[in-house]
Amino acid sequence: MQEVHKYRKIDAHAHVGLKPAEADEQIDIADRLGIDKLCISMPITNYSGTEPEDPEQVRKNNDTVLEAVRKYPDRYIGFMTLNPVYQKEALEEIDRCVDLGMAGYKGYTQVKINDPLYYPIIEKFIDLKMIMLMHAFVQIGVGGYRMKYDEDQSAANTTIPEDMVDIARRYPEGMFQYAHIGGGGDWEYACKAFRNYPNIYVDTSGSNNEEHMINFAIDCLGEDRLFFGCDGSFYQGLGKFFSAELTESQKKKIFFENYNSILKKSGNHVA
Amino acid sequence: MLLDINAYVGHWPFKQIKFNTCEALMERMDQFDVDISVISNLNGIFYKNTQPANQELFDEMRSNKQFRERFIPFAIINPIYAGWKDDLEECRNKFGMKGIRLYPKYHDYELTDPACIELVQLARDFDMPVAFSFRMVDSRQRSWMDIQKEWDLKDIIPIVKEVPDAKYIFLNLCNSIKLSDEEELLLKDVNMVIDTSGRSVNTFIELLERFGREKFAFGSHSPILDYMTGLLRIESLSDEEATDETKDLFRFGNAKRILTI
Numbered sequence: 001m002q003e004v005h006k007y008r009k010i011d012a013h014a015h016v017g018l019k020p021a022e023a024d025e026q027i028d029i030a031d032r033l034g035i036d037k038l039c040i041s042m043p044i045t046n047y048s049g050t051e052p053e054d055p056e057q058v059r060k061n062n063d064t065v066l067e068a069v070r071k072y073p074d075r076y077i078g079f080m081t082l083n084p085v086y087q088k089e090a091l092e093e094i095d096r097c098v099d100l101g102m103a104g105y106k107g108y109t110q111v112k113i114n115d116p117l118y119y120p121i122i123e124k125f126i127d128l129k130m131i132m133l134m135h136a137f138v139q140i141g142v143g144g145y146r147m148k149y150d151e152d153q154s155a156a157n158t159t160i161p162e163d164m165v166d167i168a169r170r171y172p173e174g175m176f177q178y179a180h181i182g183g184g185g186d187w188e189y190a191c192k193a194f195r196n197y198p199n200i201y202v203d204t205s206g207s208n209n210e211e212h213m214i215n216f217a218i219d220c221l222g223e224d225r226l227f228f229g230c231d232g233s234f235y236q237g238l239g240k241f242f243s244a245e246l247t248e249s250q251k252k253k254i255f256f257e258n259y260n261s262i263l264k265k266s267g268n269h270v271a
Numbered sequence: 272m273l274l275d276i277n278a279y280v281g282h283w284p285f286k287q288i289k290f291n292t293c294e295a296l297m298e299r300m301d302q303f304d305v306d307i308s309v310i311s312n313l314n315g316i317f318y319k320n321t322q323p324a325n326q327e328l329f330d331e332m333r334s335n336k337q338f339r340e341r342f343i344p345f346a347i348i349n350p351i352y353a354g355w356k357d358d359l360e361e362c363r364n365k366f367g368m369k370g371i372r373l374y375p376k377y378h379d380y381e382l383t384d385p386a387c388i389e390l391v392q393l394a395r396d397f398d399m400p401v402a403f404s405f406r407m408v409d410s411r412q413r414s415w416m417d418i419q420k421e422w423d424l425k426d427i428i429p430i431v432k433e434v435p436d437a438k439y440i441f442l443n444l445c446n447s448i449k450l451s452d453e454e455e456l457l458l459k460d461v462n463m464v465i466d467t468s469g470r471s472v473n474t475f476i477e478l479l480e481r482f483g484r485e486k487f488a489f490g491s492h493s494p495i496l497d498y499m500t501g502l503l504r505i506e507s508l509s510d511e512e513a514t515d516e517t518k519d520l521f522r523f524g525n526a527k528r529i530l531t532i
Contacts, residue, residue: 184412207470239498
């Protein structure tokens with residue numbers, strides 16, 4: 001455990017208000033594993049298909065995040081969620097959340113990241129110098145078809161790597177974070193797709209802790225475009241790093257420095 | 272001491288994997304201070320006739336004295352394939368294999384298939400533990416040629432009901448851990464261990480409360496999963512949750528008990 005606690009860490013993909021761990025439990029695990037800061041958000045996941053996704057629900061979710069940040073101000077950094085379908089309200093919500101100290105964005109499956117509804121939102125985050133973390137997925141070959149969802153993955157508006165590439169090319173000055181290469185999707189596919197797009201970053205979170213994932217991602221993307229993250233899978237999040245073949249410098253960069261550099265652009269970095 | 276109860280050598284046909292030879296695995300073990308690993312040959316999951324895979328593992332282990340000292344081989348047996356009793360006999364007596372691993376989904380039979388029950392009964396009579404893996408890879412990114420179904424904890428109950436006095440090793444527990452009261456009582460009474468490699472062991476403290484400290488053992492599911500996560504789940508337990516003596520049960524004690532070594 002000494003080795004685990006040796007490095008400062010920012011978890012670039014964390015949540016509150018969603019399972020499995022609530023704030024107190026989450027901080028307890030973070031303490032055990034030496035995670036200094038967690039970038040938390042509460043997207044509207046709508047797993048049931050019956051949850052409201054309107055601006056009021058967006059504000060409620062963001063308020064839950066703000067409440068958690070108030071409870072653990074030294075540990076949490078708040079990220080906002082939005083529903084771009086309600087574009088006017090989404091732009092207003094950005095102002096509200098930034099005023100209250102939020103440091104970036106977490107999007108879900110309401111709209112794909114390259115949908116034109118996103119354009120003014122992306123332009124606003126470019127002005128703010130903030131990163132946009134996008135829930136995304138790629139399933140290849142399941143059932144013999146390409147990038148279709150089976151019964152477990154029914155959200156048709158889920159962003160896929162090609163959507164990330166599309167928006168990264170449209171907005172080369174934007175910063176886009178592809179969520180959880182360990183989230184169960186085909187991480188080799190995603191990393192290969194992003195090789196030539198320097199404004200796409202990936203976080204390594206997710207419950208899938210396959211061997212060689214981290215080194216493969218570095219081979220494809222270099223050591224500056226990876227962020228350490230857990231997305232609630234704390235043991236796997238750490239385990240895959242300490243199992244990887246990394247230099248001291250790479251560990252420091254990916255656990256902390258890479259993401260802190262992003263936060264620094266908007267003045268939200270960790271001292 | 273550390274004993275990894277869940278490791279493999281061999282190939283995975285749908286993705287390149289690293290550290291999948293005895294030589295590479297032993298280097299990995301040295302790097303992470305693992306003394307002994309229980310291993311099987313992944314190839315046996317994909318061969319209908321699994322015995323050549325067991326032979327391959329035997330041959331590889333025979334090539335280096337250290338392999339024989341550091342690895343405990345488990346046979347992969349397909350009980351619906353002709354000659355499986357001869358295979359078991361050869362694995363036990365000639366190859367020195369200490370347990371068996373079964374893959375009902377890959378070899379396409381039910382746990383309650385009479386041949387499966389007979390095999391588990393034979394293993395019991397030979398004092399060989401029987402291991403089942405709840406999944407091999409995360410099915411969300413599997414190949415279209417791979418199987419889709421992953422098991423929940425309750426899926427293992429039918430064979431435990433049939434042969435409650437066998438010794439079991441449950442590997443890579445990854446989905447629901449819900450059981451009925453009756454199922455939970457049954458599993459508590461069985462001589463079994465669950466390895467720490469699986470996603471569901473993120474709730475280790477809850478599992479410990481339910482099944483007790485004799486039921487868990489360090490496992491990596493290497494080389495498919497990373498080498499550290501299963502160990503982190505043990506080492507990050509607080510002193511109140513697990514004393515060093517209890518952690519030693521997880522690190523090696525419970526595995527030694529189930530392996531009778």
